Amino acid sequence: MSAGPEVLIGKALSSAASLELRTMAGRSVSPGAALLRSSRMFSMPAPIPPPPGDFSSATRHYSPTSTIPFPTHLTVTTTASSRVTGDWGFKRPLPLRTTTKTTYPLARVRQVDSVEQVTDFQSASDHTVTLWKYQEMNLPITVPIANAQDTFSTTKHLKSVFEEDSDLTALDDKQKVELVNKRWKFTGPWLAGMTNGDFKKFIEKKVRNRRADFRAFLKKIFAAEMSQKRAREAEAAGEPVPPEVSVDEISEDELTEYLRKLRQDRMTLYNLVSRFLDLAPVDLQTSLSMLGQLAPGTRLELARGSPYGADGPPITHPSAGLSYLRTRNFQENHALYGPQLNHAPVKARVLKPTNFTTNSFNPSIGVAGFVASMPTGDTSFNTSKQRNLSEFNSALHKLDLEKYGGSKVYVQPHMATVNSAGRILVNVEEANSESQLVQKELVGEGTIYDDLVKKGEIPQIPRNPRYTGSFSARPGSRIPGNAGNYGLGRSPRSYE
Incomplete structure (x- = not known):
């Protein structure tokens, strides 16, 4: 993720470059050669720090794998030719029994030279x-919603993490104060x-020895407040503005x-201490309850x-290096049905269905390797909606x-x-029924108008997905598209 959770795929060194590197390591090299040795090529x-631990996992089952x-x-x-010989560009070849059984040639080297003089990899x-x-989902990374209860902003005002503000x-210093509620780096x-222990260490090492600097900082703030006060008094009295304090x-x-x-x-x-130490802001509701009310006669917007x-702020860039898209506002074009509305x-895989009898928990759905978050409100994902016998609802309620x-x-x-811990949170919604039919046809899970074509009838396809009452007739001799027609390696289905 960028310098942290981003997955970096590097080219492996060739055997000739690896041999040259081992030769250069045995003697003193020129500055140019030393620069080349330390380059990315x-x-x-060096590996980045591991993710922070979860203290609650001490009382739960934790899988080490x-x-x-x-x-x-x-x-x-x-490359494929180097993989069959175990050449990954390191000092010694990697064992073929382990590296050739995987679908993709991807390795994570933990240590090139271990104590046992082997390459530690996985x-x-x-x-x-x-x-x-x-x-493949073409899903941009968005800024988290400040108020989780604000469902309107959650669905209507998604903001990319690459926006300029x-x-x-x-x-x-002025921009840091103005953008304190928008920026992510502190x-x-x-x-x-x-x-409690980390806070005490922070006070002892970072705060206690800066007492004189904080008093100098408060002097500047006090001087600016006195200048503004004198300017207001002079303006009210109709006098010229006095010089700044x-x-x-x-x-x-x-x-x-x-x-x-x-x-x-x-x-x-x-607020002044946070500005001086450049502290990451806390939740607004928490600050109002913990810090108490304002002093009498003061005003704060x-x-x-x-x-x-x-x-808390993220440990790396908010995009995590997963996606550099700023928006998803593009339209997909189908080979037969034209531009798609959705x-x-x-x-997605149903990892844990909900209890059909008691509805004691919401289902867990895995999307692209992540456990997705269910939408709020009255939807088919939660338990408040009336149960039905559809394929989607049965999959969520039955194992x-x-x-x-x-x-x-x-x-x-x-x-x-x-x-803030570097975890990816993916939110999903209900898929449109027509979009599901088109996608199933595309991947070879059946055609949309399979039954109609077998009977020799003319399928009626909606002309505009927004208005399902408007239809256009397709010729009866035309077979709907399938995986074979799209060139996906599957032969077209035959119809009787």
């Missing part, structure tokens, strides 16, 4: 294939996510008195909360042990975000 980047939320090592690949198909599957890192920590004009006694007033106004003091206030639905791999349903990906 002849070296692998489960896939971590994001990769920490570079993914290395090689398959990297888990994260790399997940990246491929996610990119939020994807900014090189900011001056030099200070997120206090709401720190443990300089920092040198403020005495230590005045600064001490200003500090006493700030102690009675905890919210203003917290509350801006819209930060989208990262509830769960995007092609995605087949089918006869199907290989479990039950699968078609869903429509809606949005995806990255939380």
